[in-house]
Amino acid sequence: MxxxxxxxxxxxxxTVRAGATVAVAVLAAGATCRASVTGQPxxxxxxxxxCFECRVAIxxxxxxxxxxxxxxxxxxxxxxx
Amino acid sequence: xxxxxxxxxxxxGIVGAACAFELAxxxxxxxxxxxSFPSSGTTGAAMGHIVVMDDxxxxxxxxxxxxxxxxxxxxxxxxxxxxxxCGTLWVATDEIEMAEVHRKFDYYRERxxxxxxxxxxxxxxxxxxxxxxxxxxxRVPGDSVVYPPCATGFLLQxxxxxxxxxxxxxxxVAIGKGIARLVDGTVFPAGFIINAAGQSAPKLSGxxxxxxxxxxxxxxxxxxxxxxxxxxxxxxxxxxxxxxxxSVAFNVQPRKTGQILIxxxxxxxxxxxxxxxxxxxxxxxxxxxxxxxxxxxxxIRVWTGFRPATPDKLPLIGPSPEDPSVLVAAGHEGLxxxxxxxxxxxxxxxxxxxxxxxxxxxxxxxxxxxxxAHV
Amino acid sequence: MDSVRHLSxxxxxxxxxxxxxxAALAAADSGVTVGLIDxxxxxxGQIWRGVQxxxxxxxxxxxxxRLNKSAVQLVRGARVFHxxxxxxxxxxxxxxxxISYGKLILTTGARELFLPxxxxxxxxxxxxxxxxxxxxxxxxxxxxxxxxxxxxxxxxAVAAYARKCGAKVVAIxxxxxxxxxxxxxxxxxxVPGKAPEALRFAYELRGIPxxxxxxxxxxxxxxxxxxxxxxxxxxxxxxxxxxxxxxxxLIPNLELPRMCGCRLESGFVHVNEYQQTSAxxxxxxxxPTGIGGxxxxxxxxxxAGYAATNWEDRAKHLFAKRARYGKGVRILKDAFPLRPELxxxxxxxxxxxxxxxxxxxxxxEHGCWRAAKLHARCGMGPCQGRVCAPAAEFLFGWQxxxxxxxxxxxxxxxxxxxxxxxAAARN
Numbered sequence: 001m002x003x004x005x006x007x008x009x010x011x012x013x014x015t016v017r018a019g020a021t022v023a024v025a026v027l028a029a030g031a032t033c034r035a036s037v038t039g040q041p042x043x044x045x046x047x048x049x050x051c052f053e054c055r056v057a058i059x060x061x062x063x064x065x066x067x068x069x070x071x072x073x074x075x076x077x078x079x080x081x
Numbered sequence: 082x083x084x085x086x087x088x089x090x091x092x093x094g095i096v097g098a099a100c101a102f103e104l105a106x107x108x109x110x111x112x113x114x115x116x117s118f119p120s121s122g123t124t125g126a127a128m129g130h131i132v133v134m135d136d137x138x139x140x141x142x143x144x145x146x147x148x149x150x151x152x153x154x155x156x157x158x159x160x161x162x163x164x165x166x167c168g169t170l171w172v173a174t175d176e177i178e179m180a181e182v183h184r185k186f187d188y189y190r191e192r193x194x195x196x197x198x199x200x201x202x203x204x205x206x207x208x209x210x211x212x213x214x215x216x217x218x219x220r221v222p223g224d225s226v227v228y229p230p231c232a233t234g235f236l237l238q239x240x241x242x243x244x245x246x247x248x249x250x251x252x253x254v255a256i257g258k259g260i261a262r263l264v265d266g267t268v269f270p271a272g273f274i275i276n277a278a279g280q281s282a283p284k285l286s287g288x289x290x291x292x293x294x295x296x297x298x299x300x301x302x303x304x305x306x307x308x309x310x311x312x313x314x315x316x317x318x319x320x321x322x323x324x325x326x327x328s329v330a331f332n333v334q335p336r337k338t339g340q341i342l343i344x345x346x347x348x349x350x351x352x353x354x355x356x357x358x359x360x361x362x363x364x365x366x367x368x369x370x371x372x373x374x375x376x377x378x379x380x381i382r383v384w385t386g387f388r389p390a391t392p393d394k395l396p397l398i399g400p401s402p403e404d405p406s407v408l409v410a411a412g413h414e415g416l417x418x419x420x421x422x423x424x425x426x427x428x429x430x431x432x433x434x435x436x437x438x439x440x441x442x443x444x445x446x447x448x449x450x451x452x453x454a455h456v
Numbered sequence: 457m458d459s460v461r462h463l464s465x466x467x468x469x470x471x472x473x474x475x476x477x478x479a480a481l482a483a484a485d486s487g488v489t490v491g492l493i494d495x496x497x498x499x500x501g502q503i504w505r506g507v508q509x510x511x512x513x514x515x516x517x518x519x520x521x522r523l524n525k526s527a528v529q530l531v532r533g534a535r536v537f538h539x540x541x542x543x544x545x546x547x548x549x550x551x552x553x554x555i556s557y558g559k560l561i562l563t564t565g566a567r568e569l570f571l572p573x574x575x576x577x578x579x580x581x582x583x584x585x586x587x588x589x590x591x592x593x594x595x596x597x598x599x600x601x602x603x604x605x606x607x608x609x610x611x612x613a614v615a616a617y618a619r620k621c622g623a624k625v626v627a628i629x630x631x632x633x634x635x636x637x638x639x640x641x642x643x644x645x646x647v648p649g650k651a652p653e654a655l656r657f658a659y660e661l662r663g664i665p666x667x668x669x670x671x672x673x674x675x676x677x678x679x680x681x682x683x684x685x686x687x688x689x690x691x692x693x694x695x696x697x698x699x700x701x702x703x704x705x706l707i708p709n710l711e712l713p714r715m716c717g718c719r720l721e722s723g724f725v726h727v728n729e730y731q732q733t734s735a736x737x738x739x740x741x742x743x744p745t746g747i748g749g750x751x752x753x754x755x756x757x758x759x760a761g762y763a764a765t766n767w768e769d770r771a772k773h774l775f776a777k778r779a780r781y782g783k784g785v786r787i788l789k790d791a792f793p794l795r796p797e798l799x800x801x802x803x804x805x806x807x808x809x810x811x812x813x814x815x816x817x818x819x820x821e822h823g824c825w826r827a828a829k830l831h832a833r834c835g836m837g838p839c840q841g842r843v844c845a846p847a848a849e850f851l852f853g854w855q856x857x858x859x860x861x862x863x864x865x866x867x868x869x870x871x872x873x874x875x876x877x878x879a880a881a882r883n
Binding site for chain 1: 495496497502506533567568570577579580581582583585586587588589590593594595596679680810811812813837838839842843865
């Protein structure tokens with residue numbers, strides 16, 4: 001069992017440690033998670049699934065709270081911040 | 082033209098706010114009193130659809146008149162009002178409902194309302210997320226959507242700019258004989274009093290029959306471009322007709338935020354504002370029948386509201402049976418947002434002794450007493 | 457269309473943090489069926505996040521070993537969004553879940569209080585606990601400059617953990633007064649087991665400036681935070697940083713207790729000595745009954761688990777331990793009250809509602825939360841006011857207390873799967 005996982009954030013490959021969340025992968029890629037309704041870049045605030053700032057699209061499914069999703073090999077993550 | 086010393090309007094929902102604006106624009110001194118805050122009643126729960134309806138000539142007349150008034154106002158509406166001329170798409174699932182599509186089309190066309198019959202393919206193109214196949218539909222491009230609390234806020238602000246006063250946090254306990262009295266005993270003298278208190282209108286004016294008709298709404302997270310029109314099933318009309326049964330009907334609305342508003346349900350006799358899981362589930366299942374992908378959208382909030390309903394489904398606009406100085410402007414069921422502006426015009430005309438743009442007879446409160454007398 | 461899973465337990469515990477784990481294990485001692493439900497991918501809540509990878513001899517590992525050996529059914533990744541008599545409605549990523557229960561124990565924990573200040577919405581401005589959660593979820597912070605701000609003992613724990621992860625912790629900015637902080641330190645030394653912990657913190661935080669009467673005034677940066685301006689003893693200064701971890705202590709997660717009809721007292725769930733709430737068959741333990749920390753949560757959880765399974769003797773046996781740790785609630789409350797200057801940090805254009813980008817000036821126009829919500833749309837986003845409502849309560853003194861299902865955003869399909877109830881079954 002590998003101790004790292006590879007995913008793609010906005011098409012760019014990112015490697016994180018096994019068990020890391022998608023939010024962490026977005027941050028590791030130097031990206032921000034989402035754009036607010038007035039276009040400001042946003043990234044995780046609470047880290048525990050209550051603030052909804054970490055929402056990204058995972059494998060085409062939008063509005064996923066990335067701080068509560070574990071990275072899986074080959075995940076396609078769209079972070080539109 | 083008689084300008085009274087002051088008009089007191091009870092209720093700062095959309096109807097009260099529209100009346101305030103209209104009267105203030107005519108130079109009348111207006112005081113609006115709300116027991117809580119503007120839009121805290123039915124208006125705050127409302128869907129905000131501006132729609133021309135054809136249940137009866139009287140319903141058509143007032144919805145059409147009011148829709149034109151909204152269109153006249155649209156350029157003044159600030160962004161927060163979220164005015165969206167998205168139009169309505171009535172959808173038919175079978176040949177019977179398709180016949181209704183044609184009937185509506187003819188009815189609207191005869192009366193100068195722009196409408197277009199769509200076949201199955203065209204309905205699909207108009208709204209790609211509708212399930213296939215549907216029989217067809219009717220598109221009414223002149224219908225629109227607004228966000229009711231901010232529309233009310235806009236009307237009240239315009240009224241204030243023209244000199245109206247607005248007081249809130251004070252329930253009015255009695256109106257009539259030239260005064261409105263608050264719970265703390267304060268008395269406001271008035272030439273006329275407008276009872277725009279929605280659900281509470283019967284508490285203030287005797288002889289008017291308004292009953293709450295509970296509805297549920299669900300709003301989703303933002304999914305821009307999922308939905309383009311307000312979409313309504315033709316069974317909606319059957320639902321609105323039933324006087325006793327709980328019913329649900331498919332009705333979805335796009336908001337400018339990209340959120341989808343999902344309705345609708347109607348229940349008589351339910352006075353508890355708590356969410357009713359069973360009817361909510363029915364309402365959602367009905368929606369999924371028409372638009373399966375709705376089931377996967379994230380629902381952020383569910384709420385209930387009470388439509389103030391009259392037995393003949395027409396609003397009460399005119400003098401109270403008990404006191405001619407009190408004008409009732411209430412009982413709009415699910416058409417309060419649509420018909421608020423026309424209601425204000427009709428009320429204003431009656432107060433100022435002017436000729437109203439459409440006949441008021443069908444909406445006079447006295448008709449309810451006459452109807453009861455014939456039973 | 458979504459599938460629907462049906463689960464049934466004698467005792468359902470919602471929230472798999474320390475209180476929930478303790479409650480589930482205590483309940484399982486009777487041999488009844490116990491379900492422990494949590495929305496995260498693993499149990500542990502906040503303080504024990506990612507504990508599976510912690511060293512074998514730590515206290516938390518012992519609890520986890522007991523959990524793994526027990527008959528407790530851990531239901532992971534399940535968000536409970538609705539509760540009615542005897543039934544919970546939840547959803548996971550791929551199905552709706554209906555859970556019937558005989559007794560219910562609510563251990564829904566707490567979250568951080570966030571207060572708005574200019575620049576608080578910049579990326580890499582996180583909560584204090586928020587940063588810790590991200591670190592435990594794999595965030596690489598080696599060599600990055602971190603400022604920790606806000607209030608409460610969590611700041612110290614986060615500073616120590618960040619440093620262990622390789623961060624350069626530039627400063628800890630605590631808004632409470634120096635005298636309160638000193639008193640807090642002294643009182644905590646008297647609580648059993650705290651003296652070694654305090655010494656360990658002092659060692660782990662050696663060399664990191666710890667300032668009291670100190671709070672963030674504004675965060676600056678273009679696409680992410682680059683510096684924070686702080687106020688300290690009447691003077692402002694700017695500190696360059698890569699992360700600002702700022703949280704103003706903890707507030708209880710009361711949505712489910714409210715939905716179940718549990719009576720509140722002073723903003724927390726009221727419970728009797730058996731952790732029983734005012735709603736029949738429903739118990740509550742941990743932070744929702746009072747912010748008191750880990751050991752208290754464990755003790756309360758055990759009492760609730762035994763009480764829910766009618767094992768009063770075992771519950772009573774824990775009363776003394778619970779009382780000892782219960783002193784921490786008062787100590788915390790007295791030590792970290794929020795100072796009034798924090799109400800004036802937000803400028804008119806500072807956002808209060810982050811979901812809907814609603815600035816302070818638009819909320820201020822209104823007299824109550826409901827009016828502000830309807831007209832300005834604050835609290836109408838997916839967080840359902842979890843971030844902005846507590847801030848608005850503090851800033852404007854509003855009372856915000858209504859709750860409706862769903863208490864978390866859920867797929868429409870999950871809402872439609874909620875079974876119906878008769879009016880009589882509703883509390």
